[in-house]
Each structure stands twice: as C-alpha cells, then as structure tokens.
Amino acid sequence: MTELTCRQCRELAAELALGVLPGAERARTLAHLDHCTACRTAVSALTRTGEALIELLPAAEPPAGFEHRMMTALGPPPRTRHWLMPTAAIIVAIALAGGGWTLGRATLGVGPLETGAAWQTVAFAPLKVGEQQVGQVYLFPGRPAWIYLSLDTDRNSATGTVRCELVRQDGTTVPVGTFQLAKGYGAWGASVPVDRNSLATARVIDSTGAILATAHFAN
Amino acid sequence: MTYAGEFIPHRADPLPRLVRTEQVHIRRALDIRRPLEPMPDDMLLAGLATGDPQLAVAFVRRFQQTVFGVALAVVGDSGLAEDIAQQAFERAWRHAAVYDPRRGSVRTWLTRIVHNLAVDAVRVRRPAPLDPQDLIPLLVAMTEGPEHRALAGETSTELRKALATLPPEQARAVVLAAVHGLTAREIAEAESIPIGTAKSRIRAAMAKLHTALSPERADHD
Numbered sequence A: 001m002t003e004l005t006c007r008q009c010r011e012l013a014a015e016l017a018l019g020v021l022p023g024a025e026r027a028r029t030l031a032h033l034d035h036c037t038a039c040r041t042a043v044s045a046l047t048r049t050g051e052a053l054i055e056l057l058p059a060a061e062p063p064a065g066f067e068h069r070m071m072t073a074l075g076p077p078p079r080t081r082h083w084l085m086p087t088a089a090i091i092v093a094i095a096l097a098g099g100g101w102t103l104g105r106a107t108l109g110v111g112p113l114e115t116g117a118a119w120q121t122v123a124f125a126p127l128k129v130g131e132q133q134v135g136q137v138y139l140f141p142g143r144p145a146w147i148y149l150s151l152d153t154d155r156n157s158a159t160g161t162v163r164c165e166l167v168r169q170d171g172t173t174v175p176v177g178t179f180q181l182a183k184g185y186g187a188w189g190a191s192v193p194v195d196r197n198s199l200a201t202a203r204v205i206d207s208t209g210a211i212l213a214t215a216h217f218a219n
Numbered sequence B: 001m002t003y004a005g006e007f008i009p010h011r012a013d014p015l016p017r018l019v020r021t022e023q024v025h026i027r028r029a030l031d032i033r034r035p036l037e038p039m040p041d042d043m044l045l046a047g048l049a050t051g052d053p054q055l056a057v058a059f060v061r062r063f064q065q066t067v068f069g070v071a072l073a074v075v076g077d078s079g080l081a082e083d084i085a086q087q088a089f090e091r092a093w094r095h096a097a098v099y100d101p102r103r104g105s106v107r108t109w110l111t112r113i114v115h116n117l118a119v120d121a122v123r124v125r126r127p128a129p130l131d132p133q134d135l136i137p138l139l140v141a142m143t144e145g146p147e148h149r150a151l152a153g154e155t156s157t158e159l160r161k162a163l164a165t166l167p168p169e170q171a172r173a174v175v176l177a178a179v180h181g182l183t184a185r186e187i188a189e190a191e192s193i194p195i196g197t198a199k200s201r202i203r204a205a206m207a208k209l210h211t212a213l214s215p216e217r218a219d220h221d
C-alpha cells in the first residue's frame, strides 16, 4: 500500500470528514493523517463544516406521546453511577441544591470511558464558625484547580462583599476573589492557583477584615 | 476567573436552607425543585448523568425537535425516525458523562449522535436508490430554515447562503453525502455520472462551505 501524498490526502479529505469514504481509501487516508498534522487540521475543519451542515436540518415535532415513551424507555436512573459523575454533574447538583448537601470525599471519574482510569478526587472541608458548620468548600482537581463554596451563616445582617482566601501548608496566603453575601447566604466558584496537596485552609473574610468562617482541609 | 454566574443559575429563587446531614443523596438534593429552563445545555446534560427523571424530561423536551428533525430528514419515515430519536436520547443518557464541551455544544454533540444512528439505519434498510430530485424540498428547508434552530446567528446565516448559492449539482452531492451518508460511488449511480465527477462535486462544495464558515474569509476576489 503506497503512502498518500498531502495532495492526494486533501482530495479525499471532504469524503473522510463526512464519513463516506470507503474502507481502503479511508485506511490510507487515516495512515497519512497519523503523521501529518496539516492534513489532520484540514480534516478537522471539514468535519466541523459537515456538522454545521447537519445542524441546518429543519427541526420537526415528534409524534404525540414521544416524550412519555422516551421517559419509559430511559427507565429507572442508573443508581450505581451516583458517585461516578463528571465534575460538571457535581456542580449541577450543588447548584441545584443551593449548597444544601455535603458530599464528603467523593471519587469522581473524569471521562473514564475516554481516558481510561483517570480517577481524581474532590477534596471537601466544612466551613465552620467555631464548632458550628455554616457551609462547605470543595476543591476540584484540574488545570487549573478550582473551588466551589457555599455558606449560610444564619446572620441576616451579613450582607455585602466578602472575600475568600486560601492558606497553603507553608503558611502563605492566596487571595482568590470576592463574592456577595445576601442575608448571610452566598455561593461562589473560582479557579485557584493551589493544588490539593498544598492547600491547608480556606477562609471567608468580611469587609472589615474579620474572619467569617474557616475550612480546614485534612491531609 | 470567577464562575459564580454559571454555577448558580437560579439565584433569584428563594434559597433552600442548608440540609446539614453528613451525606445527603444527590437525588434528594436534586429533589429541591427549581426551574430548569434557564439552565445551560451542558449543565442539563451533566444533570442527566445523575439519573434524575426531572432533568431527563427537561433534556428531552429541550432537544426532541432537533433530534427528531435530523432523524426524519435522513430516514424519511416518521416511525423509523422516532425509533432512532429514542436510541439517540438513550445513547446521550448513557454517555452524558463523557460529553466534552471543548469539542462543541451539546446540540452539536446530540446532532452527531442522532445523525450517525440515522445514517447507519438507512445504510442497512435503504429501499431504493435516492432520486436526487427528491432532495429539493430538503435543500429549501436547509437554506431557509428558522434561524434559531441552528448554529449561532451569523455563522449559520453564512452557511445557508453558501449552500443556496452552490451550483445545484454540487448542493445535491454535498447533501447526499453529508446528510444521507451516500458514498461518491452511490452518488455517481444516483446521478448517472462518473465517480470522479461525484468526488469532485463533494470536494468543491465542501471547500466553498468551509470558506463561508471561516472567520478569516479572504477579502480579495
């Protein structure tokens, strides 16, 4: 099987991108793409064009009862997956619950079907005032890592801008941003330049510089 | 970089009080009813992965016309299109966890899923060779379809315009390949033309459509 030139590859690129190139030609084209970045880029662009074309297809109302049949077909939720959700699913759960639940330390799969066993851990710590828990902080692994926190201080007077600060294990502090509290409640997320292994504490500080709540991450 | 607006889509709602149980089941957390409509597509998809029926219904409602429309355009039969639409949602539901937002919107991802299923289905059961003249209504719908269904604004307008201005034989070739999944050989048979001609029509059409979509479109000429 002779190697395709870039020119020959480009002649087949559109058919490959549209998924209509038959076996032998497809194999030769893919072999060329294996080591040719320029042709790969060209094929990706044409693939996006093909997808855009499909998106021009007119929408259509499905037959009556489709939604009901669909829900029956989906059946009971896949219970075993509750702790194997992508990060975004955790976010949506938190967002929906308005900070109303604690996760503990959940193990997440980040695209396990695509990336193999890319298991990562979300770190969690309760936000406390003294011994009382008033909220929670999650540190999500990633590049960059990011935190999500919510707190409910039960203090209606606590309204306005507060800031969040992280403390590393070596004692250095990292300001990560500000957010709004309304009647003691606030929830917020931000990317952070701190990884799980170096993070010791997260705290929320009010406009007077007083510490409202602190979360200690166990190590 | 702050994401607060993305993470808390419904801050205007009355806030639920904290449930300070050590581990509250996610499904219970999701049972706090919230309007789902303003939720971004990718969050709704992520929610689908949790198996919450409320999110599943919202997801199906949001995308069923798109999904069914693609299936119907490819297979041309309402009953078969419904089967395929259903399979597409099931597949999306099973694979919600591997959706990668960097590779395109949820709508694009779903469209790709249902289109692949539909093309596979007609490849197996296509009753008779397609008559290229039968494509005319579909081409009209694709070039004049309602704007809000497709790609964001200007991009889709440019693509529609480009498709509408292709020579008719190139437009038919690219729709037969891109939408119906016909190979150049099948297009050649349907149009009674040499295979080389079919290939060059597909190539020429795709090149023009690609140019129409590229932001760095050449100013000259």
Ligand SMILES: [Zn+2]
Binding pocket: A005, A006, A007, A009, A032, A036, A038, A039, A040
């Ligand atoms: Zn090349």
